[in-house]
Amino acid sequence: MTPSSERSPSIAAFDCTQWTQLLEFSACEVFDIMLGTRLHAYVPSPVPDDDEFTALVGLAGSLCGVLSIRCANQSARIMASLMLGMPPEEVDNDSWDALGEVANMIAGNFKGKLSGIGNHCMLSVPTIIVGSDYKTRSLGPGKTLETVFDFDHKPLWVTLELHD
Amino acid sequence: MSPIRALIVDDSSVMRKIVERSLRQAGLDLSSVIEAGNGVEALGLLDSNSVDLILCDINMPVMDGLELVRHLQTIEKLRGVPVVMITTEGSESNVIQALSLGAKGYIRKPFTPDQVKEHVLPVLGA
Numbered sequence: 413m414t415p416s417s418e419r420s421p422s423i424a425a426f427d428c429t430q431w432t433q434l435l436e437f438s439a440c441e442v443f444d445i446m447l448g449t450r451l452h453a454y455v456p457s458p459v460p461d462d463d464e465f466t467a468l469v470g471l472a473g474s475l476c477g478v479l480s481i482r483c484a485n486q487s488a489r490i491m492a493s494l495m496l497g498m499p500p501e502e503v504d505n506d507s508w509d510a511l512g513e514v515a516n517m518i519a520g521n522f523k524g525k526l527s528g529i530g531n532h533c534m535l536s537v538p539t540i541i542v543g544s545d546y547k548t549r550s551l552g553p554g555k556t557l558e559t560v561f562d563f564d565h566k567p568l569w570v571t572l573e574l575h576d
Numbered sequence: 577m578s579p580i581r582a583l584i585v586d587d588s589s590v591m592r593k594i595v596e597r598s599l600r601q602a603g604l605d606l607s608s609v610i611e612a613g614n615g616v617e618a619l620g621l622l623d624s625n626s627v628d629l630i631l632c633d634i635n636m637p638v639m640d641g642l643e644l645v646r647h648l649q650t651i652e653k654l655r656g657v658p659v660v661m662i663t664t665e666g667s668e669s670n671v672i673q674a675l676s677l678g679a680k681g682y683i684r685k686p687f688t689p690d691q692v693k694e695h696v697l698p699v700l701g702a
Contacts, residue, residue, distance in 0.1 A: 520666060
């Protein structure tokens with residue numbers, strides 16, 4: 413039987429602390445370059461109930477898993493307004509599109525920072541979930557990296573679930 | 577430089593608008609911009625529109641960007657139109673594949689207007 417480290421080079425290279433930092437850096441870079449805004453660590457505070465959006469991007473190949481970003485409806489609207497340079501009230505369905513594209517760029521940016529691994533990993537087109545009453549279930553063992561940012565005084569979750 | 581007719585191919589309408597804005601910020605005089613959400617839509621538009629430049633994502637439904645570039649090389653009137661890929665798929669293997677298929681440039685997302693300028697102007701001979 414092949415040892416697991418040989419079967420899955422991506423998991424063999426996995427370093428939770430380092431990869432979480434890379435994930436944070438990848439997200440910060442996307443927001444800095446494409447939205448012209450800086451992300452900061454989220455300080456928990458009472459958050460009014462708001463509809464949520466989640467964008468999912470699948471990874472397949474040397475890295476298998478799902479990258480997701482989750483935020484309030486209003487946060488996604490502000491992201492779109494910053495990307496498009498228009499007032500938030502003029503943003504319509506573009507907020508879904510913007511969130512998906514941000515997820516896509518964070519995933520691509522992250523895998524690009526994993527030397528020798530990201531070259532053999534493909535991304536799916538993004539999927540958007542509207543609402544927060546849902547569960548996801550992985551079909552195999554894996555690891556989860558998660559980081560929470562403050563975006564417009566609301567939490568923005570960036571999560572990477574990796575499968576063995 | 578004479579006015580440019582551009583085709584932007586990306587499944588994200590937000591990204592298409594950003595790319596158009598970046599082209600204008602790069603100093604390009606755009607006489608027309610047409611948009612497609614995937615490779616098949618792009619080929620349909622190219623049936624009835626002439627363009628000087630194509631900017632193209634890779635990951636798209638229906639027909640992806642690499643397949644589109646492959647198709648363009650088989651159509652004589654489109655073979656000479658420069659294609660610049662703008663994509664999150666920025667691995668070396670993707671870059672090599674796109675360039676070997678006929679793309680003239682490659683921009684990784686996220687990108688700045690300066691990067692668009694740096695990669696687009698040379699393929700237009702500017």
